[in-house]
Amino acid sequence: MATPMPATTSTNFDHLPLHPSLHQLLRQRGILHLYLSQLVALEHVLSGKNILLSIPTASGKTLVAELLALQILLQNRDKHPKERSQWGKILYLCPLKALGSEKFKEFHDDWLNLGFRVGMSRSDIDQPDFHIFQNDLVILTNEKADSLYRLNSRIMKDVIMVIVDEIHLITDPKRGITLEFLLTRMLTQEISPLLVGLSATIRNAHQLATWLRADLITSTWRPVPLKEGYYLADNINFQDGSQRRVIKIPGHDDVTSLTLDMLKEGGQVLIFANSRKSAMSQADQLSPKVRITANETEKQLFSWVHHEFETKHLDDTYAAKKLAKVLKGGVAFHHAGMGSDQLHFIVDQYNAGHIKVICCTPTLAAGVNTPARRVIIKTLYRYEADKGSVLIPIMEYKQMAGRAGRPRYDPYGEVVILGSDPRKLEENGHAYIHGEIERISSKLEDPPMLQSQTLSLVVSQTVNSREALNRFINHTFYYHQHFVDSEPISEEIESSKLQTSTSKKKDRDDRHRRVGSPRKGGRGRDPLGLPMDDSEEQHSHFPLLFTSADKLLDSSPPSSEDNSASVSVSHSGSESDLDRESNLDFSVSKEKGSSCPPPTSLPDSSEISEDLSLSAVSADQTQYVPYPSSSSSYSTSKSTPVEKSKYMSGSLDTAISDTLTYFIRHDLIMTLPIEANPVETTSPDPLQPDLIPSDFPRLFATPFGKITNQSYLLPTDAVLLREDLAYAKSLEHSEEIEFHPVSWLHLLTTLHTFPKYYLRNGDYSPILAFIEQYGDNLIMEQIWEPVDPEFPEFAKEIKMTMILWDWISEIPGNEIAERYNVGRGDVHRIVENACWCLRGLQRIEKLEGDSLGEYEFEGDPMTGGLYHELLGLETRLRYGIRAVLLPFIEFHGIGRIRARKLYQAGYKSREDLTHASHDDLAKIPLIGDHLATQIIEQLASPKSKSRRSPSGKSSSGKRMTENTSFDKSTTSSPSLPSKKRFRIKRKKSLDDFLS
Structure with a gap:
């Protein structure tokens, strides 16, 4: 140490x-x-x-x-x-x-x-x-x-x-x-x-x-001086003009030479790569070279770390096996696709000095404490699906550079930038080392999140009118940044306004349009006419994008060398001497x-809601004025009326109006007169063009709006789930569909908030086979073919559906990760997202069913109804089990593995367990004496039935057919239900498509 x-x-x-x-x-x-x-x-x-x-x-x-x-x-x-x-x-x-x-x-x-x-x-x-x-x-x-x-x-x-x-x-x-x-x-x-x-x-x-x-x-x-430089011609060229000679080792790349040089000095190294694959590959190259140069004590320590990992954290995934291998050389890799236990192990062992090098993606720079004496940035570029190779923001570079230097242990910290093109390396290195960090700006203009947050304000009655909503907006960072403490209008600020251009991609959700159905908009199409960002793979990208701005200070910040x-x-208020004797x-x-007085006097939420006499903020009025400091190094400028109208009366004002109109049309909120009782008044006719008349100033959330807010779903996602649910029931009523768990799993993957991952050529064959097998169970009017422009996005949804289907078919998570070339951590996030979205679907179905009286009956509510089928599906998702294990998962102490052991021992239902003796249960593997006693006690106690569901029973999926688990290796078309709504007709063979 x-x-x-x-x-x-x-x-x-x-x-x-x-x-x-x-x-x-x-x-x-x-x-x-x-x-x-x-x-x-x-x-x-x-x-x-x-x-x-x-x-x-x-x-x-x-x-x-x-x-x-x-x-x-x-x-x-x-x-x-x-x-x-x-x-x-x-x-x-x-x-x-x-x-x-x-x-x-x-x-x-x-x-x-x-x-x-x-x-x-x-x-x-x-x-x-x-x-x-x-x-x-x-x-x-x-x-x-x-x-x-x-x-x-x-x-x-x-x-x-x-x-x-x-x-x-x-x-x-x-x-x-x-x-x-x-x-x-x-x-x-x-x-x-x-x-x-x-x-x-x-x-x-x-x-x-x-x-x-x-x-x-x-x-x-900084407590540890930071030296920033770029590596060119066997020299690290630092920002102050000094150089450090690091001779490139023959037969080795720059990363290896720089790493071994620092390890000789006794420091640790962080290497930032722009993808998971690159991080893992770099660790694999470094590990044997680091081990060769280590002394015997270090080699013994590396072997101990390897043994600890193999004993406690190794699984059957490719990444885990690769990690176990590289740990033998004191090297590790770190990215978001790995299991959380593995990531914690790596960070703990690195901070203890037992791991010398971590090859990682930029996600490690986002807060987790892993300092190193030398930080190596392999490239300043990263790949983005819609732009190709782009330079990262300066803020992202500074976040990575900030990991250099451990207080109390390192005399200095170094960050070294690498690049393949010497001319660009020198140019970019100088720009990033001496460049200013981008300004931070409000992202209140993002349409989906603006809708979500606006709905939450109405549901909580923080605001209850359009005027009150405007006044709330006046207290946001957005308003403060543009109208109170605004900087001169520049290209950067101009670029932050709401986008009005449409996405270059054809909206993937038009494929779900139902001809003749009551839907008003296709999936994914924002009825407000605002852009909706398609979710792309994020695990290998730093999650931030920044826009530039004017300088914070007139002069450049001092160099890191000036410590x-x-x-x-x-x-924020008047300047005064510090009171060293004051008590808090x-x-x-x-x-x-x-009872601590607020830092400033701001109106409370009740004032915002109840003062209905104020009109919307006009272009020449500022209601939210800060208290500029006399010692500040900046001046607070008041925006001109032209500047204000450019924002509040323009795109944002229109977005808020369109958001409220969308909410009313889709039964998320209703408008009522001030004196009206929201319980006794129905929402206005959705066909009326003017949905927010002046004599209906009050805004209230409908039951559907409250459910959407409670579920933390985007309003557009909730609306589409509701419409698809109605459409699915109409198909079932006309016997055009036979519900299957895949029906609902695929529906969840079509939501905007559901993660998607890139496809590889090897994915298409099993995806097409899966579509052949389960196509008639999908809640869609049309299935896209490989020649259709919508097919790649549809295929991503199917890949996510396959992962979820395998999970509830009791395929081990490690095997799923290997099968679909994703990380173990990715599988966990996909399942977690599905559970969350499925709970939202359950609440919507419960709301719809209650309104029709479907669930208002006495007796066991688990004996029927789609709502209870969805409850059972959520339990299966949460624990990764087949439907036959639902009766056992209710018991405390029983998970997917022990439930399978009970089933394999011949117990098929809760009733079967009531006939089992203590000794019979105790001899089942992984059950034992103590758990057998607990099971018998829970069987005897009615209160124990409430662990997983309101009644203690879980639906076994009687209204859902469930054919055998999908075999990825199968490419032939299995038998399909006799009544079809469509048939897949390939216009080109798979080979033609892949070529």
């Missing part, structure tokens, strides 16, 4: 008014000094101010947030030692489950020793696990927090502080709007919680800070949450 480096540019923290327990905690961790940026941040937040901490990676941002959170809880506990409800809750938001898991491990033991509970939600996104708020620190992903807030906004009443990790991801094209709306809800609460934003260094941090009413603390200082501790502070005074009120 390397010798810790002395902390530099740091300050003693004894003067801080921290709780004595925190002084003790810091010393227990070996922390005797704080960095200057940490010290300044703590002084601000200890005075009760919101802060945005925008400093480089590994500069200790998390410690600042943790100390503040503990300070609040400790002070409240001292005041109310016997009233835990008065302590308050801390909410920690993060973008990824992996990052949340890392923070949970980091906090858990120390917090528990201080008497505080830490909890993290790992359930599916639509599950109402409110029990997580029994903990003092609650760790949630942004989407999970948004989902729980939608289901019950009162969960936030005891939250007195919110920590937002990686807050700069508010600019994420797909997920940023979720975080933006979540923070806007918090800012408009009657009592707003204290906000602490943790961000990488970003270009326009001042805009984000003024929106949050936060003091901005920025610094370019002096310079900290800039911008205040937070308390909890069950009615209003934290």
Whole structure:
């Protein structure tokens, strides 16, 4: 293990008014000094101010947030030692489950020793696990927090502080709007919680800070100096003009030469590749070469790591076997397709120094802590399906570069850029090393997410009119960025407006149009006329895209070589001296949450909803004005009327109007007069052209709208599920279809939110065979043929359907991953997404069935009805079992493997188990004495029947036929049902298509 480096540019923290327990905690961790940026941040937040901490990676941002959170809880506990409800809750938001898991491990033991509970939600996104708020620190992903807030906004009443990790991801094209709306809800609460934003260094941090009413603390200082360069002609050319000589080893590539050079010095290496395949291939090349150069002690350590992996984490997938092989040389690879247990193992062993090199995709740079002395970036390009090979954003490069240098162990960090073209390498290297990071911008204009968030506001009655919705929008980062703290209109801002051009792809969903059916729009066609992004494979891509902007400061930031501790502070209010003696005074009120005064005076949600007299925001009116700091290095400019009308009265205003119109036409919301009772009034005639008349100002969610919001489905997906459900029932009624589990599995894969993966030539033959076998069971009017332009997208759906079908046919996950050339982690995500979407379909069917009286009868509700068939299918998806095992999966302690053992022992139903003795059950493999006792006790107790379903029974699929499991190797057409709606006619052979 390397010798810790002395902390530099740091300050003693004894003067801080921290709780004595925190002084003790810091010393227990070996922390005797704080960095200057940490010290300044703590002084601000200890005075009760919101802060945005925008400093480089590994500069200790998390410690600042943790100390503040503990300070609040400790002070409240001292005041109310016997009233835990008065302590308050801390909410920690993060973008990824992996990052949340890392923070949970980091906090858990120390917090528990201080008497505080830490909890993290790992359930599916639509599950109402409110029990997580029994903990003092609650760790949630942004989407999970948004989902729980939608289901019950009162969960936030005891939250007195919110920590937002990686807050700069508010600019994420797909997920940023979720975080933006979540923070806007918090800012408009009657009592707003204290906000602490943790961000990488970003270009326009001042805009984000003024929106949050936060003091901005920025610094370019790093605890470990960073040297950035590119490798050309046996030299690493650094940004300050210096060079480091690294002779290329004959017969080896640049990566190997640079890696072995650093390992000789005693450092570790991270190698970023632009695809999973490249990362795995690079690890395979490096492993034997690293082992040859290792000493005997290191070789023994590598062998031990290999043994640990083989013993605890090895499976039958190609990736796992490859990983076991490369671990023998102290090398590993890391990408999103691997199992979570394998990824945790790699990170833990690397951070312990047992693995020397990780070859990874850029996903490892998105928050997980894996520092290295040298970071090698193989290429600055990546492949995108619609654009080909493109340069990555500078922000993505900086995220990867930020992994260079481990505080206390590395004297410096290096990032080295590689490239195949010397001329382009030198040009791109200079541009990325000296270039400015792109500005972050609001993505509120994204049509699908705008629809989803707008519906959630109406369902919760945060807004109940168009005017109220406009006023809520006025408190978003979007409005603040464009109209309050706007920068000069530029090409970059122009490009951020709503796109009006259509996608180059023909909408894949036109293929599902039903001639003569009551549908108003085909699947995937946004009735608002707004673009809908097709989901592409994301596992090998960094999930962010950024747009450029003007500089944050007039002068360029200092070079990383200038490691002096310079900290800039911008205040959201009037500038004042720091009060070092001030104590933080937070308390909890069950009615209003934290009694801490909000950072600024903002209208609460009730004011937004009830003040119906205000009209929509006009082009020359600004209602949301920040308090610019006199010490700020920027000026706040007021937008001109022309600029404002360009946005609010233009594309966004039209999008909101079209969204509400779409909601009313598809029964998601209804408009009512102010004095009307929503229970007694029906929605207006959907055929009327003017659906939001002036005398119907109030907006209310319909039962269907509430179900959509509860399920966390995109409104367009929910509408299409509802329409397809009606269409499927009409086909069944006319005996044109025989339902099969594949019917519903394929329907789920057609949703916009369902992940899709690239196809390979070897996929087409089994896909066509599957279509031959199950084509008549698909809820479609037409099946596309290989010559049709829609076929590739349709084939992707079929591939996902095949994976799900194999999963519920009890094919092991490892075998599925191998069969379809995906990762084990991919299989898990596909199944998880299917369960989530299927629960949405269940709720829609239950709603439709209840409205017709289908499920309003006494007795066992599991004896019939499509809703209960779907419940059984969800259970099968969750556990990966055939229908015959449903009676056994209900028991606590019984999973897919033990359920199969019971079935193989001759038990076919729950009733069969009632006749079994304790000894008979105990001798079944994997059951044993203890579990046999539990099964008998559960059989005797009616309460035990509620584990999986309301009645304790699961549908065995009586209304669904289920032929034998599909064999991928079969290409001949099996027997089909006698009554067909269509027949597949190939115009070209498979060989012709593949050629």
